[in-house]
Amino acid sequence: MLAGSGWMEERSMAELVLDSVTKVYNPKSRHPVTAVDRVDMPIGDGEIIGLLGSSGCGKTSTLRMIAGFESVSSGEIRVGERVINNLPPARRNVAMAFEGYALYPPLRIRDNIGFALLRDRHPAAEVARKVDEVTGLLEIGDILDRYPPTISAGQQQRSSLARALIRDADAFLLDEPMSQLEPQLRAILRARIKDWLITRKMTTVFVTHDQTEAIALADRIAVMEGGILQQFATPNDLKERPANLFVASFIGEPPMNIYTASVYRDGDRLGLIAEDQAGNEAFRVALPGEDAAPAPHRQLRDGQRVHLGVRPHRVRLGEGGLLGRVTSHHWLGDQTHIGIELGNALLIAVAHGIFEARAGSDIAIALPATSLHIFDHDSERALFHGMEPAERAA
Amino acid sequence: MGSDSGWKRVLRGVLLTIVALFFLFPIFWVFLMSFQTNETILRIPPSIVFEPTLQNYVALISGKLVSNAGVLEIAFMKNLGNSLILSVVSVALSLLLGVPAAYAFARFKFRLGEDIAFTLLSFRFAPPLLVLLPLALYFQSMGLIDTYFGLIWVYQLITLPLILWIVRGYFEDISEDIEYAYRVDGNSWLRTFLKISVPLARPGIAAAMLLAFIFAWNNFVFALILASADKQPVTVGALAFVTASGIQYGQIAASIVLSVTPTLLLALYAQRYLVEGLSLGAVKG
Structure with a gap:
């Protein structure tokens, strides 16, 4: 169905499949809120997916369900053949960059980024090399010995991104990964990160409300509104073949x-x-x-x-x-x-x-x-x- | 602040000294009194020039109160020990129970959660005397009266709600994402609580612990009703200084100095964490 995007060939390992995933908040109360409504999303190994939508459309809830921070009300999330929706976050083997950065305040940036690798007892030299590599990519090599509260929001965000990118995980989840960066830097990093993800065949799901970012970075984009997946297609298809009026008016600048x-x-x-x-x-x-x-x-x-x-x-x-x-x-x-x-x-x-x-x-x-x-x-x-x-x- | 001109700094110093003198003067006076005899304390006009004596401290530590009416046995050191046991164990128990409970109230929504938290807080509203009489009767029949166990249990009414509510606020201020980040990095829930949440809430825990300790240390009525001389803390034990032959101001002052010391040391110790909490800052996402 998606000629040219090349994801269909890679059926081997970490396919991430969302199968009719639903999230209902306060299900037993008088006013249950359906934040995510029967979302189907088959994500190929190494594919980069953008979750795009306005605030409150359910994109972050979807991401957090994949990470395991939110329970899934119904439906299934699978990595390969493994159903992961009842596993604790620690056992899902996913890496995540947080919108609020969530760096460990008492650790230097260097230790923040290398944390998961050091915890898994990778040799210190290897960790140091990887930290240098990923921080060079994100241009934060000069702040490695600083502490999180002493650096700027943009630097914290890149540190948080580095902490995720350095890992060897089945899926990479990035929540608004570049919202705090200046436009020029954002454009440069977008290209570099895409390169990094493609060469390492990292299955990635990122959340954004910036369609330029989604179009530039993603192989396919999932447009969400009101908890419902409106369309899941390549950037080109979203522009040329919007599935409904919402997608048509949402994608494109100036709007249709x-x-x-x-x-x-x-x-x-x-x-x-x-x-x-x-x-x-x-x-x-x-x-x-x-x-x-x-x-x-x-x-x-x-x-x-x-x-x-x-x-x-x-x-x-x-x-x-x-x-x-x-x-x-x-x-x-x-x-x-x-x-x-x-x-x-x-x-x-x-x-x-x-x-x-x-x-x-x-x-x-x-x-x-x-x-x-x-x-x-x-x-x-x-x-x-x-x-x-x-x-x-x- | 560093850029202030000289005279502003001097003025600030003078004003701070005046405030400090005003608030610390009673303590300073008590400290002086503890080295005086009843006669020098009561002379008119009072003077800060006197011949210091250690007889008050000697009397307290030896347990023999010498007055003109004879020698009186007092159990001050025993009382001090009781105060220490009761306060330390009560606060430790409250921390053990209250910190995980505070975390639960801060992080999880569960049925009746708010009601339970509020009920615990409401223990602080009720005057202790209201519950003391029935409590004394129950304790009598349960054999808990005049035991450390029973007293520590009752002290939870003072310390537990305090710790629970203060620490809960600190837990709520910690970004959940930091905990999630740690869990995604491959750590269990319990490990996340112990390694991330508790250390980040440490200034709050230190503050709550200090306050709870002070409240427990200063408690009077529970021990007055529920404990005999054997288990009484200093607050109750100090009543012994009001003797038939008069009030022993010197010994009272010395006992105050001795009984304030543990709280003061604890405050100085906990202060480091309180300050660290301020300078750490920016934990919120």
């Missing part, structure tokens, strides 16, 4: 333009009428009609209510049959964000490079049928991505 729309049929011609906020017609887009060679949209009924989505990057500017008015114009240094009024609806478009357009001027745009995402109105599930039906949506 989304309109409520209804289908119209006029003889052989087929199209969508997009509405503005007030429910009035804003603009129309044509879909390939019944007579077109691929006619995937055939099953859309006349008058059917849908959601229409268009990625800002896929809007074509300066051509096509739709006429809009430029309302805003931002040059961001490498791309231009342009706000366009179509009828009374707002469309955000992105042009690569500098795009000259004055606010108030008219602009011709095209929304090619290949770039349209169509979602069911009520279930908000994806129906079509461009010219393809979305039948394989999760």
Whole structure:
């Protein structure tokens, strides 16, 4: 199913499987809270998985269940053939980097990082070599003899990350591993850490609310919302084939333009009428009609209510049959964000490079049928991505 | 603070000295009194110039109180020993029971958990006299009256809630993630408690221990009712200095000095941990 990501071949050892994992807090109280709801996640050996979602979506609960800090209300977590959800954390052989760092205050950074290895009686020279290696990677080699309370938050976070990365575990769990770092450093470390994880074939699950980080680091991303796994797919699939309206609007910067729309049929011609906020017609887009060679949209009924989505990057500017008015114009240094009024609806478009357009001027745009995402109105599930039906949506 | 100008430092020093004098003066006066005879203590006007004598201490340690009415046997050293036994064992027992209990209350949600914790705290609200009479009757029939065991048991009413509630707060302040990190590194729950939680809560445990010891040491009514002369601590034993022939101020002062000493030493010792707790800081995640 995931050609190119290469994880399917590695069935040998530490596959990490979440099988219908559910977490209910206060199950016996009057108001039980389902934090994680039947999450299925087969994670291949050596695969890097990002858990992405907003605060309170259940991503950290999921991670903590894998680590063993939270009990699993129902379902199963397996490493290979071994069911681990009833094992204490110490026997799961996982390593974790904590969002709150959780360094041991009385130990020097060097001893914090080497702690687990020393505990397992690895030779001191080997531990020292590994500590040097991992701290060099994370650029904290200069603080090894300091104590945790005396270093900055970013350094503590990297120390906590180093303490996890140095281990030889079945799974590596990283909770917001780079939230405290400066953007430049974050970008550099992201690449290095990815390299480190890939060369050592470390099965990794990391939690983040930063989609750039998730996309850059992960082989596959699990988008969560309200305790439910919305989609578990490669970064590219999340962008090109979002399973539902939530994923479509959550992934991508600037976010996807989304309109409520209804289908119209006029003889052989087929199209969508997009509405503005007030429910009035804003603009129309044509879909390939019944007579077109691929006619995937055939099953859309006349008058059917849908959601229409268009990625800002896929809007074509300066051509096509739709006429809009430029309302805003931002040059961001490498791309231009342009706000366009179509009828009374707002469309955000992105042009690569500098795009000259004055606010108030008219602009011709095209929304090619290949770039349209169509979602069911009520279930908000994806129906079509461009010219393809979305039948394989999760 | 280091950047303060000279006169500010001097002023601070002067003010601190005045405060210290004000609070420490009674102790200082008692200390002087313990080296005086009743006559020099009671002379008017009082003076800090006198000929020091060790007769008060000699009387206390030998157990023979010499007054103008004759020689009186007192068991001060025995009382001091009793105080030590009762306080030390009570606090040790409370630590043994209270620290794990405090951890449980801090970390785990369980049925009636809050109610149990509050009930334990409520022992501190009730005036001791309220429970003493029934307790004395029960102890009588159970044969626990006038035993160290019975007294230590009753002392738990004083020391256990104190330790439980103070230490619980410290446990709650420790980031759970530090414990988790240790467990993920391959350690059991019990080891995590002993190696991570307890050491990190040590300043709190030291503070609670010190307070509990002081409360136990200063307790009066429990021992007054439930113990005979044989098992009485110094607080009750000091009543013996009020004799038919007058009040022995010199010996009272000497006994105060002697009975304050263990608490003072303990406070000085525990202080190191209290200060360490402040400087360690930043344990929270």
